[in-house]
Amino acid sequence: MSVSRDAVARLLLNRFGSSSVLLGEDVRERPVSKQIVSGCEALALLRPADTQELANMVRFCVEHELPMVPRAGMTGLVGGTVTSPDEVALSLERMNRVVSVDRDAQTAVVQAGTPLQAIHEAVQAHGMQFPLDLGARGSATIGGMLSTNAGGNKVLRYGMTRDLVLGLEVVLPDGQVMNSMYSLLKNNTGLDLKQLYIGTEGTLGIITQAVLRLFPSTDDRHAALCAFESFDAMVQMLNLMRAHAGPALSSYEVMWNAYYALVTQPGRLRAPLSRDYPLYALIECEYPERGQSAQNGERFAQTLQTAMEQGLVIDAVIAQSESERGALWRLRDEVHYIRTLSPIYSFDVSLPIGQMQTYLRSLRSELQARWPDAVFIVYGHVGDGNLHLAISCGGKEDAHTVEQLVYEPLAAIGGSVSAEHGIGLYKKPYLQFSRNPVELAVMRSVKTALDPKNLMNPGKIL
Amino acid sequence: MSVSRDAVARLLLNRFGSSSVLLGEDVRERPVSKQIVSGCEALALLRPADTQELANMVRFCVEHELPMVPRAGMTGLVGGTVTSPDEVALSLERMNRVVSVDRDAQTAVVQAGTPLQAIHEAVQAHGMQFPLDLGARGSATIGGMLSTNAGGNKVLRYGMTRDLVLGLEVVLPDGQVMNSMYSLLKNNTGLDLKQLYIGTEGTLGIITQAVLRLFPSTDDRHAALCAFESFDAMVQMLNLMRAHAGPALSSYEVMWNAYYALVTQPGRLRAPLSRDYPLYALIECEYPERGQSAQNGERFAQTLQTAMEQGLVIDAVIAQSESERGALWRLRDEVHYIRTLSPIYSFDVSLPIGQMQTYLRSLRSELQARWPDAVFIVYGHVGDGNLHLAISCGGKEDAHTVEQLVYEPLAAIGGSVSAEHGIGLYKKPYLQFSRNPVELAVMRSVKTALDPKNLMNPGKIL
Incomplete structure (x- = not known):
């Protein structure tokens, strides 16, 4: 850089204005992660109002060779958004709208800074659901979830983020805007560009908008907590549920004894089953077909009955109401007790x-x-x-x-x-255990080709 | 090239032997496509026995700067495997085994040259299904389907090829073997390399093996042919089926009058419904849950009844047996009458x-x-x-x-x-109608990065 850090920061402020550019203390009071609620170190925090402003900001950063680190809801767990004092943080917090919901096409267009829960609520109002779900729904933004290919509670049925997206808009490392905002289920026209950007943690560009797949909403859900004597019995029960419920099986969340005992300690959550079993599974089926709830509930109970008769399940409780279902899910969702x-x-x-x-x-x-x-x-x-x-x-x-x-x-x-969770900074030393040198070389080639100056979230993943 | 074409061909033959290298007439008698059953023009046709031999062949081709064109079942429709006399054709016809089927993990490992039908039969023997299906199943190979991200009859329920693959092995343009043969549903470790190679028509490398996702097999299928007065009624019926059958709705295949009339001309297929309706849909539901077939059949019939009462469907026939279901599917599958x-x-x-x-x-x-x-x-x-x-x-x-x-x-x-179908050679001039210049530039950057000598199926797609 030919100008000083401070001079560049002032240039940014002059160019884009104080609603779009934060400096100094305003940056430092920002969270670093869910655990570290303030202390962000960055040359500046940029808050573009729209894609065009973001594109202009990226071009500015390229010109001044400033590394850029996209931030999202700060619920990530791998240090993917950690910034150094020489880097610029990019936040899409002002680009936080559900732009449109198309019930016939079963799609929603959303800006990347939109929190997951806001998407849930917006599509629910149209009788639809966006099935991606996880505990951090209140603060996690869809942009962050796209960049990490988040999973969550219903992957078994609906897949991960990658499977729930039809189109993307991306600001590329040179500031060009790539509009791939398709709403097509089928599009075999060369490289699947959205798959290239999903899960690459902002290292190839910044996702600004997406076309999401929706599904009909339903409240025909049946949940149970089951206890098992052994790992094998728990796996046999998984196979039994798959056979009996088919694609309706939406969650099969297992808790080993130490976890269950921890979250049900006196003063924490109520234990619906004895705290002494080796293994527990929270099993949920979600039926989207209309008007079959009573029969589905019966089938669900019948399958559990069969499993108990076969000796697979040694104890079980079926949620009899939405509030009981909520109580079962809290056992799985309130993982924060681990931090004690x-x-x-x-x-x-x-x-x-x-x-x-x-x-x-x-x-x-x-x-x-x-x-x-x-x-x-x-x-x-x-x-x-x-x-x-x-x-x-x-x-x-x-x-x-x-x-x-x-x-x-x-x-x-x-x-x-x-x-x-992704790789970010924290899992980078261990990537070698999951990816071989040839794979890493291919990833590096793509990174170098698309971000030749290495300015997009540098040092993350690779 | 410093040596003549003929000399290179002889070198290939000497190096890899006559079971792996075909020249001259043996090449020309090979099909060019489903329509053109012989006349292949290529310097040589290479038939590696295994991945290692293919890798050696690719290194030979790189050394002699020979462009390589992967061939598969020759059922493609976009000229993706067309060769010129200066190019080498690579066929994986000897790498045609279902290597293993894992019922518990619900996966199969297959070599790329395996025909789809052979995969269907192998997994069926284990009580499983691989739900990718299309009319060309007898000759289309999984390698070709991976390279074009094929769709087919059950995309509505199970997705396209891209959605049904967990891992790949690929020979890269420099002859290195990239082993990404994972069988994990979840793997957020940087770029999703399999997605990079699926659907790119051999322009980035040659897929040699894959880990496929399997599903429990079922014969609990219910099919009907419905007739409609209007496009709107047909779409309303689609939404009704989605609401009533949820994810069990596996096919919704529509035939406009001209198509139905053509395939049911005297001497062709029997018309189960009058040939005078504006629109027909072949609707199929596939229920994987065990022991519910009678109830499912009743629900299916009840939904059709509802649709007729609402005036959405004006005429319908439900298949009462597997042979009747087969007859309905022939109406959709026997598209060859179009070639009259x-x-x-x-x-x-x-x-x-x-x-x-x-x-x-x-x-x-x-x-x-x-x-x-x-x-x-x-x-x-x-x-x-x-x-x-x-x-x-x-x-x-x-x-x-x-x-x-x-x-x-x-x-x-x-x-x-x-x-x-993909882009290949034939749709290349029209790719601009579906992909904008920024997207095409990103695709070109990736191609150049991964195949800097442009030897992998050059001139296809881009």
């Missing part, structure tokens, strides 16, 4: 279901060999092959050892160091 | 359902203004927004005019010049 443990290391991995039992056993014994009082908490979207792990042991200096123990065995069993 | 017309121009477009009626009316009147006796045949996967058009008019010199009439209006309404 310290130190705590959290992980998001995926692996074939057939490998889970061995992987967990071996990891547990490795941990206990090093730290006899290690706390090992496991829960997750087992139907998707996705486990969340929370481990409390040792001191802060042991983080790297724990990470190695968790990630390294995944390479041999075809697992992934990141099922739904 | 000459000249015949065929198209595969997609566009929002809300735009279809206006688009078709305007196209019909444009055609009839120029050629008063033009035959205009429309059918397709309306549930997916995908229409197939077959137009017979004028002489061979009119092809370009007809193509312009079909493709040009799609730009303004956000349509696609290719819903499921």
Whole structure:
């Protein structure tokens, strides 16, 4: 740069004005992540009013060789939005509208800065649902979810973010606007450009708008909490549910004993089943067909009955009302109780279901060999092959050892160091356990081709 | 090249042997496409026995700067596998095995040269289905379907090829083997490399193996042929079926009168309903839940009854047996009767359902203004927004005019010049109607980055 940092910051402010450019203290009081609620270090925080202004800002940054880091709802868990004092933070918080909802076409057009919950509410008003859902729905924005290809509670039925998008608008690293705002289910015209940008954490450009797929809304949901004696019984129950409910099976969320016991400690959540079973699953079916709710409820109960008669399920409770269903979901959603443990290391991995039992056993014994009082908490979207792990042991200096123990065995069993959270900064050292050198070289080639100056969220993922 | 074409061909033969390398007449007797059953022009046709041999062949071609054109089942319709005499054709016909089927993980590993029908049969033997299906199943190979992101009969329910793949193995343009043979549903570790290669018609590398997603097999299918007075009634019925059957609605195949009348001419297929209705839809629901077939059949019939009472459907027949269901599907599958017309121009477009009626009316009147006796045949996967058009008019010199009439209006309404067939050579001049210059530039950057010598299926798509 030929001008000083301060001079560039002033240039930005003069060029785009104070509603679009924050400097100094206004930047520092911004959150860094869900855990770190302030302390953002960045040369400036840019808040464009629309795509055109963002494009102008990107061109300014290219001219001054300023690295750009997109921010979203700051609920990410991999450090994907961490900025350094020489980088510019880009926030789409002013681009937060649901632009349109088309009920016949089953699509919604949304700006990237829109929180997930606002999308849910807007489409619900049209009798539709956007099935992407997760605990952070109040603050997570769709732009952040697109950039990390977020998963969540209904992946089993509807897929991840990647599967729920038809079109995108992206500001490219040179400030050009790529309009790929298609609403077509089928479009075989070369490279699927939206797939190129989804899940690449802002390293190839900034997603500004999207065309989302909608589905008919329904309140015909049936949920139960089941307890199991063994991992095998829990997997057999998953297969039974798949056979009996088909695509209506929307969630199969498993909680190992340590997790269930933690969230149901006295003063926390009420335990609907004894706290002594080895495994629990929150099972939900969602039926979109009209006018079949009573029959569906009966079928759901009948399947559970069958499972109990077969000895697969040893105890169970079916939600009899929306509030009971809500109470069951809180057991799974209120993961924040994990943060009462310290130190705590959290992980998001995926692996074939057939490998889970061995992987967990071996990891547990490795941990206990090093730290006899290690706390090992496991829960997750087992139907998707996705486990969340929370481990409390040792001191802060042991983080790297724990990470190695968790990630390294995944390479041999075809697992992934990141099922739904992404790579960002924090998982970058472990990407090698899920991606081989040839794959990494292909990713680097694409990055270099599309962002030759390496200004888009540099140093993240790769 | 420093050596002559003939010398290179001899070098290839010496290096890889006669079971892997065909030259001269052996090449020329090969099909060019489904329509052109022989006449392949290529310097040589390479038939590697395995991925390693293919990788060695690619390295040989790079060394001698030989362009490579992957071939598959030769059922493509866009000239994606056309070779020139200076190019080498690569066929994966010897790599045609279903390597493994994992019932618990619901996956199959297949080599790219395996015909679709062989995959169907192999997984059916394990009580599973691979739901990708289309008329050319006997000869289309999975490699070709991956390279074009094929669609077919059950996209409404299961998605296109892109949605049914978990992992890939690809030989890159420099001969390196990229092993991305994951079987994970969730894998957020940077760029989704499989999505980069699916649908790019061999321009970025050669897919050699894939991990496919399977689903439980079922014979609980209910099909009906319905007739409609109007386009609006047909769309209302689609929405009614969506509401009543939810994700069980697997096909909604519409045939306009000219198509239905053509395939049910005397001596062709039997017409289950009068040949005089404006529109017909072949509607199928597929229920994977176990032990509900009788109830599902009743629900299906009840929904049709409701539609008739509401005046949406004016005539209908429900298949009462597998053979009756097969007869209904033949009406849709035996599209070959279209080739009795000459000249015949065929198209595969997609566009929002809300735009279809206006688009078709305007196209019909444009055609009839120029050629008063033009035959205009429309059918397709309306549930997916995908229409197939077959137009017979004028002489061979009119092809370009007809193509312009079909493709040009799609730009303004956000349509696609290719819903499921791809771009290849034949649709390349019209790609500009579906992709803007910024998008094309991004595609070109990726192509150049990954295939800097432009040796992988050069001149296709871009």
